[in-house]
Amino acid sequence: MISLVLLVQGRGVLTAAELAGELGVSERTVYRDVAALVEAGVPLYAEQGRYGGYRLVGGFRTRLTGMTREEAEALFLAGLGEAAEQLGLAEVVASTRLKLLAALPEGFRGAPEWTSRRFHLDVPGWWVGGEAPVLLVALARAVWTDREVEIGYRGEPRTVLPYGLVLKGGVWYLVASVRGRFRTYRVDRISSLAETGAAFVREEDFDLAGVWAEQAARFVAGMHRSEITVRLSPAGMGALRRVAEPPAVARALAEVGAPDGQGWVTTVLPVEGLDVAFDQMMRLGPEAEVLAPPELRARVRAAVTRMAARYGPDQR
The missing domain is CATH 1.10.10 (Arc Repressor Mutant, subunit A)
Known part of the structure; x- marks a missing residue:
């Protein structure tokens, strides 16, 4: 009512x-x-x-629009839609939205609809399923209340302080403190979760966005354990951003040599491994030439030879 x-x-x-x-x-x-x-x-x-x-009747306004603390906190999740629902906060967010609408002056009440018709935040990745990890709601509760938890991760028990949750490309990650150092865990790989009964006090200057950016950069840098030497056409340089991670592209741009007479340049590209590098070079097609290592160059040559045979002169 x-x-x-x-x-x-x-x-x-x-x-x-x-x-x-x-x-x-x-x-x-x-x-x-x-x-x-x-x-x-x-x-x-x-x-x-x-x-x-x-x-x-004109002028009547209920006094029941006051927000609870939980609703006031949920106010900042109101734009996340499905993400808030996965965190188990859909009902609180809906209640907050309703109270906000009721409290707005009459001339402002169309603002939410006006905005939603023009701007939309689509949080999940393109090819990621919409189901939330089984333990996400319980984990969000621990994050919300600053409770220490023991998680099972890759077959090992770990006691962590859950500082925050991040949704990246449709995948949830936990940012947690372990013995004074921040670590990142994929929530869908957490096999068990139990509160230890202990609470923790987070630092007042803790910045989740800043810690996540640092963790993500370290994670991507750790992925690039190998490197290849390539020649790239001007079109290949432009397409590099579409096939490689930003840190790898930045390194390649920093080490690019002077262009030759055809505008091609030579550079070093960090890669996760030769399998990934092969896929990247095939995506660049004729706009790239592998110079080193020899095994990758031979693999690309073999693939190109097979393709040339398949797309040889039309026999019709």
């Missing part, structure tokens, strides 16, 4: 069908609840006609 009043207060006028849809009940339930509210003294009235619906 409180939600019904807040909806009408926030929107100005709503039909029984619209209220039923918003609240997830039948129209019959809406009629019954409106009757109960009127009997309790809430000045709701039904207006007939094409633009009719339930309204509140």
Whole structure:
């Protein structure tokens, strides 16, 4: 019933069908609840006609719009949509949004709809499933309340202080402190979770975004254990950003040599391994030439030879 009043207060006028849809009940339930509210003294009235619906007598405003601490904290997750739902906060975020709408001056109430028609944050990656990891909600609760947990990760128990959760490319990561050092764990690889009963006090200047950026840079740098020497055309240099990680591209750009008479340049590209490097060179196609190591050059030559045979002169 409180939600019904807040909806009408926030929107100005709503039909029984619209209220039923918003609240997830039948129209019959809406009629019954409106009757109960009127009997309790809430000045709701039904207006007939094409633009009719339930309204509140002018000037009436409920005092039930005050936010709880949990709702105020959830306010900053209101734009995350599915991500907030995966964290188990959908109901709190919805309640916060409803109270905000009810508290807005009448002329501002169309702002959320105006914005949502123009801007949308699509958090998950393109080819990542929408299901949240099984332990995500319990882990979010520990992060929310600063509780120490013991997790099972890659077959080993680890006691960690869960400082924050990050959603990157549709994958959830836990940023945790282990013996005074921050480490990153993929949430979908955590096999078990249990609170130890101990609480921890996080530093007031802790910056999750800053720590994540540092961890991510270290993670990517650790991936690039090998390097290759390549010649790239101007088009190949332009396409390099689409086939390699930004840190690898930055290193290649820093070590690029002077262009030759055709505009081609030679540089060193950090790679995760020769299999990944082979895929990257094949994606660059005729805009790249592998100079070293010899085994990668031979592998690319063999692939190109097979392709040339397949796409040889038309026999028709």
